[in-house]
Amino acid sequence: MPHDHPLETEVIGEFWEYPLAFGETLSSHDWVPLYTNRLLTSRFVARALAEGRRADIGTALILWAEAFRQDPAGTLPDDDLELARLAGFGADLDGWRAARAGALYGWRETHIANQEDARDNPRLGHPMIAGIARDMYRRKRGRDQARTEGAKAMARTRVRRKLIEINCTRAADSADVVALIAEWLIQRDLYITSDNVRAAFEATRGGPKVVTFQ
Incomplete structure (x- = not known):
């Protein structure tokens, strides 16, 4: 996909610092936004259709959905065994490797801020997916904080009543x-x-x- 959407993270040169750190996940979320017009008019879809590789679109969507369940949210492991499993190829590594280039269009290596084992656990990110993950994580953190503050406010009300009692x-x-x-x-x-x-x-x-x- 072209990289000019306001949700996208900026990538400068070869080094890309991912916007989320390990532990920053969306594990409790069942949905994320899908920008349909952006998808349908993207170079990714145009290329897949022009090359007769429609299956790459479905595989890419599966991986995008799986990426939002990863740690950090929006990333994928740069490992063919894991990617084949996540993409639904199972043990069919040859099938996955034939689909990899098309399905991972726009994905690239990324550095995770608190990653200590980058060589043993390389991660892939996509600027567009990363932008969505960052935005959703910020919303999640805001909701979590609001719930915490609400619980504290209720506790203070109950404490005040007990003090009066x-x-x-x-x-x-x-x-x-x-x-x-x-x-x-x-x-x-x-x-x-x-x-x-x-x-x-x-x-x-x-x-x-x-x-x-x-």
């Missing part, structure tokens, strides 16, 4: 105290009960650190 109204009126107690309980994976809130209040204010697990 145990007659610690001054503490309940302090946003800083409530947040500190909530964080103390979250870090220890404790339920927000009256006893645990009382223990957290004492612990965070230098009192006895006795915790009741419930």
Whole structure:
């Protein structure tokens, strides 16, 4: 595909630093966007049709889908055994190798920022796929952060109510105290009960650190 889409990552020269690091995955995602007009008008599709290699289009789409399930998201292993398996060729290495050049059109070697075994575990990336993976990962991270913040806000509300129940109204009126107690309980994976809130209040204010697990 031509490389002028705003989602694409920039590749300068032979060295390409991939936009995601190991561990940055989309493993919980069931969908990613497919830019159909861009695909249908791409050099990749035009070339495959002109050369009578329509099967390369299907194989490429399978590999694109598999790439979004890889680590990091949007990459592929530069290994024919693995690629043959991912592309659905199984043990048919000859069949895969005949399809490789067409199916991997636009893919190239890429460097992963925290990759220690680059020689033993080379990875391939595609600027367009990488751009989509980067964008989806940013959205995922934002949603994860929003869920975390939502859970913390709910915990603070429950802590405030418990402080009022145990007659610690001054503490309940302090946003800083409530947040500190909530964080103390979250870090220890404790339920927000009256006893645990009382223990957290004492612990965070230098009192006895006795915790009741419930």
